Amino acid sequence: MAEEKRQEILLLKLGEVVLKGLNRNVFEDKLVANVGRHVRPFGRFQVYTKQSTIYVEPRSPECDLDGAYRACLQVFGAVAVARALPCEKTVEAISQTARTYLAGAFARAGSFKVESRRADKQFPMTSIQLSQAVGGDLAEAFPNVRVDVHHPDLTVYVEIRERAAYVHMPPAEGAGGLPVGCGGRAVSLLSGGIDSPVSSWMMARRGVWLEMVHFASPPYTSQQALDKVLELAKLLVPWCGQLVVHVIPFTQIQEEIRRSCPEEYFTLIMRRFMMRLADAVARKAGAGALVTGESLGQVASQTMLSLAVTGEVTALPVLRPLIGMDKAEIVRLSRRIGTYETSILPYEDCCTVFTPRHPNTRPVPEAVRAAESALDVQALTDAALAGRRRYRIKSDGSIS
Ligand code: ATP
Ligand code: MG
Secondary structure: OHHHHOOOEEEEEEOHHHHHHOOHHHHHHHHHHHHHHHHHHHOOEEEEEEOOEEEEEEOOOOOOHHHHHHHHOOOOOEEEEEEEEEEOOOHHHHHHHHHHHOHHHHHHOOEEEEEEEEOOOOOOOOHHHHHHHHHHHHHHHOOOOEEOOOOOOEEEEEEEOOOOEEEEOOOEEOOOOEOOOOOOEEEEEOOOOOHHHHHHHHHHHEOOEEEEEEEEOOOOOOHHHHHHHHHHHHHHHHHHOOEEEEEEEOHHHHHHHHHHOOHHHHHHHHHHHHHHHHHHHHHHHOOOOEEOOOOOOOOHHHOHHHHHHHHOOOOOOEEOOOOOOOHHHHHHHHHHHOOHHHHOOOOOOHHHOOOOOOOOOOOOHHHHHHHHOOOOHHHHHHHHHHOOEEEEEOOOOOEO
């Protein structure tokens, strides 16, 4: 029992502002379920919610709390993640625990305060009395760190609960956003580039449950290029939860476009096919939107007129979270989420084969439709969909 009490726990803070606009219970239940899935590979944990906080408590001494902590930093819907250490419910034990557990934080701080919370109303002191007593002890123990109740560098949180008292470490910034599953389903077009992993991440962060679609054009694109895309999806799984990647053969469509359409429209017509195929996958999956990594003006196919011509073949909303971002910002984000190093591996994408020398940046929809009418659109999309392969990437990274 005493052994069990000494194990650190994790606390996740919910995004308060966001709670107002959503059904709080739905939000909390989703988040608890998602946290449970994220920490499962690291041992047996109990996950529950109380007063806008999610508690993650190890249920056996073998639990890997460092791993669980890192996993919790990737759970959308939590704005902060902290570790906390339980101790006996006495001022002496709490002060002693804070002294050793927070020694590193005190070494970095110029000022501090203690904030106490009493869930156990039987505890003989008020929160204010407890804060003062512990604060006094800590001021004595760390004479170089002054007390500042208004703008402290370090806030020491003490919590009195039924079974124990808890001293909190300073929290780390959480992933923010909304719990995956709160925002509906979408199909994300995932290439091997820098942008689409970031756009996928951004929509997952808004609570969207994603399925991925990737277009491959062997032999123009290699097995390595496909492996790279699966690797990118794998890197997104700790954020998004398990992912299905639909790989759709795109060679025949590209060859037909090259054979029958004017070169200036190659890319645009190809992108219209991508949208149609993603639309078909979305309808099968019950998804309500498509997601792309397009950013206004980044390339010829991402001018406003090009985006209109591309988007007109689907009735689903096309979410383009990067639309107003600079490349440098996208790169920064891709480094932060951990996809950048894989994205820059130099394998070709189907978009980079058969690229026109002079792409049309001001396409007229009627002209594109006319150019496209040389193709049997239905037969080509049906054939591509029939060749679709499905990869499921599980939470532990295994692919089936
Ligand atoms: P990225 O860095 O994501 O590859 P990009 O700037 O290279 O983007 P494009 O190649 O024009 O832009 O592609 C724009 C978007 O179209 C991508 O962000 C992605 O959503 C989608 N896309 C492009 N190629 C593919 C592909 N092979 N499979 C699936 N989606 C793709
Ligand atoms: Mg690309």
